[in-house]
Amino acid sequence: MKVISLFPRAGMFVDGWRVIKEIGNGGFAVVFLVEKNGRRSALKLARHRDSSGDDKQTHARTLRELSALLLLGHPNIVKHRGYGYSEHGNVYLALEYIDGWTLAEWAERKHPTVREVLQVFDKLCSALSYMHSRGVLHRDLKLSNVLIRKSDGEPIIIDFSCANYSLAEELTDAGLPPGTDRFRAPEQFKWLREHKAEHRAKYAFRVADEIFAVGAMLYELLTDPRPTEIQARFSLNSTVILPPPARALNGRVPEALNDLVASILSREPAKRPVDTEALRRELGELLAYSSAEYLSPVHPPSEQRQGGTSEQQTPAVANSSLPGGPTHTVRGWRGLVGGLAALIALVMAGSFWLSRGEPPQPREPQVASAPPPPSSPHSAPLVSAAPAMSPPSPPPVLLTGPETAAPKEGSTVKTTPSPKAPTQGRPSGGRTKATAVADCATMTLVAALAAGCPGAQIRPESFTCPSGAEETMREDLRWEINEPFRLTLDSRQGPFEQVWFTAGADVVGVVPKGVERRQRAVAPPGTIFYGKAYFLSDRMGRSEGPALVIRYDRVKLPGQDERPVCFVVEKPADGYEDGRVKAFNTGGGYVVDRWP
Structure with a gap:
């Protein structure tokens, strides 16, 4: 057996596992494709030994991930295959090797229908419901932590390095648990602002946080034809301004599904499904609905073609005869100009509210009863995306104006309070200077300019x-x-x-x-x-x-x-x-x- 370094190379051995290649590299561990007795596995090697003074506690996190997986056994959750120590004393965890795509890669390569997307999320919610019943919370659900196995199309939840379970020891000194900011529930950022002076305060992660992350993943797949690309996107967890409804960005999204996504992403946890089992049942109801719009690809396959940037592609408009309304794809500078025009028109409504002396209040997304206008691109990079760095508060997104679409005959109309009416739990008095500055700071550049904010800019926070x-x-x-x-x-x-x-x-x-x-x-x-x-x-x-x-x-x-x-x-x-x-x-x- 060869002597290995801290991080082995191909051909070396870790406790009898032959290393084939490195397949992952994160903050807590390095993951290798390994083989033992003719069977391939994924070996997750902690970055530090127990006695190395590791402030990230990667050794302890790997052991806690093992403990969480020992509590679980579900076909849609990655399986463990053993554990041990390298020759340098670093703990490792051997896992089932999944030959598959991430959820984002699957969406781009396979061009799934609405029904196929719902089938995947139905199985994910079944796995999460089982996981939660065992007292385990994943705490880092995102598109890259779900793999679609190539052999049978089954979704598998992976990477439990941030997971927590009942009576587990707390491993972080930060107020918020480890995770990915884009998929955090908005109440986490609200809590962080309210408790920033309390150095020992810890946010209590709940099932409602996990449900929001599921909604964020679903929203991403429904609205973004290229979810693997690095590009500007609407913030999903701003506590000030809500993202547009999924159907406003993609007319192929059925109205019933649009309503469900809006409820999952609600700023009020009580308005989300009560648990993942309840969410799974709601997804099951949608799956039972077999109209043609659920059998169409979520995005036209031409939008998801790889190679070349969106600016290099010609403008395209999807077949408007498809159920669910036309899907308009705007490319290049023409789409950007059209999108900016639409954005300015929307934020003028917000500036009108500001001129009346009331700050814009967040409201739940409304579902338009008519297909979206051509000026609503799928993914025009108009506003700043959520920074990858951990901000003290979520970044700004598009300011949406009041719903103007006419309701369908016989449909239930969702009403929105008048701008003068006070929102529950908040006073309706005039804006102070501090409030005005705060409002400007949370707007996009175009929104701030339209609202007349002094020194409008896009600036980073600490x-x-x-x-x-x-x-x-x-x-x-x-x-x-x-x-x-x-x-x-x-x-x-x-x-x-x-x-x-x-x-x-x-x-x-x-x-x-x-x-x-x-x-x-x-x-x-x-x-x-x-x-x-x-x-x-x-x-x-x-x-x-x-x-x-x-x-x-x-x-x-x-x-x-x-x-x-x-x-x-x-x-x-x-x-x-x-x-x-x-x-x-x-x-x-x-x-x-x-x-x-």
């Missing part, structure tokens, strides 16, 4: 590192906090050009040739940084005056997988207009653990 970033930078990448690196900020533009950056848009930077020796060793030429651009109109960091800020939260070194990081570039802006920031495309940034 943040902490993504999960696993600090450890990855310190131990794997050998980066030091406050260490400077130089890079080309936007790899699509020349390194010595003045470039316009769209505030709130994704940015991909690259390390150029000719960097100094230290950087070549730890962030060599060709290293790719993934992040998002922001605009500051005042001092808020290392620069003074108007500035471009780019927060990079992932990095990919040549020949390696993506890893979470915290890297910030802040430099003076040479111009600002129409939501864009002008700056020189070469700049230096800093490794950080917080900003500012």
Whole structure:
């Protein structure tokens, strides 16, 4: 048997398991495809030993994941196949190897019908109902943690590294449990704001949080034809402004399903299905409905074709004769202009409310009785997506105006209170200056401009590192906090050009040739940084005056997988207009653990 390093390579052995290749790399563990006695498994090796002073407690988390899986045995939940220790003392967990696609990849490759999507979620809810009955909460449900097995199409819930179960020891010092911000229920962010001064306070994760995550996954598949792509998306958990109804973004979504998704994503936990078994029954009712609209692909397969960006594709409109209404796909700059026009029209209603002296109140999404207008694109990148970094509050999304569609004859009409009517639990008095500033801060750039907010901008809030970033930078990448690196900020533009950056848009930077020796060793030429651009109109960091800020939260070194990081570039802006920031495309940034 060969002697192995901390993280083995292909051909080496871990406690008798022969390593074939690395298939996953996260903040808590590295996952390898291994083989033993002719049987393949996934071996999850903790990043640290029990005695290594690991502040992330990856050893303890791996053992707790094992404990959770020992409580479970369901065909749609990954199975354990053993555990042990590597030669260096790192605990490992052997798991059933699933040869399959993530839920997002499956949606893009297989072009499922509405019925097929519901069948997958029906099985997921059955597994979750069983899991919850055993006292286990997954706490990190998302599209990448559900695999669709290629051999039989069965969905399998994986990655229980964030799971919790009855009487389990708490392993985190943070107020919120580990998880992915985009799929967190909005009450988590509300709780965090209310208890930010209480350092020992812990949020009590509940089944209602798990149900919201299921709704977020379903909303993503119904509204986004390319869920694997990195792009701007509507925030799903803002406590101020609600995302548009699924049917408003995709006319193929049946009305009954649109209503169910809206209830799952409700800001009030009591309005969601009471548990996952109740949700499974509601999905079963929809599955029993066999109209033609449930048998059509959720998205036209042409929208999900791989290769080439949306800007390179020609405009397309789906066959309007399909049940569920026409699905309009707007591509390129024409779609962006049309989408901006629609957005401005919507936010003008919000500015009218502000001018009347009342802040806009969140309301449950309404279902339009008519198909969406052509100006409603499926995924036009109009607003800032939820940052990958952990914010103290959810980011802003589109401000939706009052429902204007005429109700169908004989249908039940959902009423919305008048803007003057006070929302339950909140006073209806005039806005204070502090309230006005808070409202402006939570709007998108276009919404803030339409509402007349002073100094409207898209600016980043203070943040902490993504999960696993600090450890990855310190131990794997050998980066030091406050260490400077130089890079080309936007790899699509020349390194010595003045470039316009769209505030709130994704940015991909690259390390150029000719960097100094230290950087070549730890962030060599060709290293790719993934992040998002922001605009500051005042001092808020290392620069003074108007500035471009780019927060990079992932990095990919040549020949390696993506890893979470915290890297910030802040430099003076040479111009600002129409939501864009002008700056020189070469700049230096800093490794950080917080900003500012």
